[in-house]
Amino acid sequence: MSIRRSSGLVGAASLALILTGCGFSSESGSDSSDKGGTRVFAADNGKITIPAAPKRVVATGYAVPALIEADAPLVGISSWKRGEPMMSKEDLAEYKKLPKVAGELATETNYEAIAEADPDLIVIGVPAPVLGDIDVKRLEGIAPVVAIGPTVPSAWRELSRKQSDAAGALKQFDAAKNTYEDKAAELAKKYKDVLPQLKLGHVGSYGDAAKGTFQREFNGSWGTNIAEDIGAEYYGKVKKAGPGSQSVSEYPSIEELPAAFREADVMTYSVNADGSVPKSVQYVLDSKLWKNLPAVKAGKAFPLRYTEAATYGEAVVTLDAIDKSLAPLLNR
Template sequence: MSGGKTLRLAGVAALALTFVAGCSSSGSSESNSASGGAATRVFAADNGDITIPVDPKRVVATGYAVPVLLEADAALVGISSWKRGIAMMTPEDKAKYDSLKQIAGETAAETNYEAIAAVEPDLIIIGVPKPVLADIDLKRLESIAPVVAIGPTVPDAWRELSQRQSDAAGRAQNFKAAKDAYDTKAAGLKAKYATAVSGLRFGHVGGYGQIKPGTFHREFAGSWGTNIARDIGLTYYGEVKQKGGGGLDVSEYPALEELTASLGQADVITYSLQPDGTPAPAVQAVLESALWKNLPAVKAGKAFGIRYTEAATYESATKTLDALDQALAPLLSGS
């Protein structure tokens, strides 16, 4: 469930505020103790302070919360469609994804309220950005079960968002295990490539958002195609000419004629590939450009395609680390 990448990314300041609030409001208390009711706690979500079960037994997840809670082994009973992440799922998570009742499509407007009510959730976790919440009838959902909205802001905010989503679903420990595994692999690769990438300036061509014909997606540090690579020590130079909020704080869409001005100083260029290893049409148009072929990094054989750059969970980002390791291997030999 998404309203388009540029719409669903709001701002890093908002992320910081909601993350701190989420961490400070995770206490629990016994609710309806006289009647033996389940323990509850107050959780700070994008839609306010919400009283939720401490240990939810029947969870509905939508949007970015879907892959997170599949990986965290939450007690899911219904999910929205999440086609963009299927290629990054493990066989086990894909099997769970296929087996669960789909209660919404790819967009917030495709929410099926009757289907959600039918699976009788005790918690609903909405993984869409604040602007897209307007497409959802929250009052109707709240009449079914407690609703917590925890949606994306800037591209690299998936780390904090996935932590909060896992916490809300009562799976904080599972999240920690995935994060620890990712951190260990990233640290190993950072050490492996430390000498090879020292002093090098990287640039990145992405394939996300609304890329009009004759333009390209230039990504800087903290964007989709760069944020995981930074964890292994890559330095992406430059910044957007004018910040536009959310993803537009860390990426822009200049004309193809600006390729030389934008990437001419890069020692190495990375570019996003689709999960099957092929460039999306917008990226392919850049690769076929005469200006691209004349860039110093390209002429030196220092342009590398990277798969899984849209990863937004620690398990899927581990695949991105493997893809980076495979693509950047020539740098280790200096070739």
């Protein structure tokens, strides 16, 4: 089916689906399907005709952990070291077994290796600005390409669903989502008398904090969005919102630390998966300004591990880590 010729039909089909109460299509980005084994899928790079049930999928970037977790029929993936500590044993074994067709960076895409994998669908999970580093035209000569990259950090929920949908692997995705939501509801109940009454502040380690600055993360950022699901409220908002993560986090001078967190009842900060403190965070923790914060003086500063979760499976690991870190709040 030609995308251009079928646009009217696609619109009509989409409308019909919505009107009949099937909200699935708009959420997934899938606009229509036909009996010829293909469907039109709305991705960052336009409306793409893809197989209705892909058999050989190549995934890169954020799509890697999402599609491994969803048991998609993967034949090649990019390297994704940052997700390794959060993968289950089975997923990690699968991740290590799968052929690597790209490195950690978009510029390290191995086009010949992708062609050799002979995919019928390529799912690229990189942010829109990074898409320019990939020769999408060349990839389109191999298989249909759908780009589904992160926007704001908390959007991993919708994005991982969309990636799983494109790869025809929603069943396992829904199971992981339900597990996460049950766990989050259980913890929200556990902390309901404590967390909703508190104002929290978070020092993050994501991105590149220049010397003399720190990353402050607000609601919806990497270090905060999963804790929000159990009732945490990271107060305040960025001074000047930018695109993507810049709408939920900022990098002020260390001199602004007291003003930023003076009202915080509880402070949290990102640490590595092994519990070690990243150097940008250590710089803040070693500052006398940090030690002067009311929450820190009151002993209410807690490290958070696994703050880079971008799938429901990974987020369950994060929930466990948050529960372990914030447990002392229940005893006060």
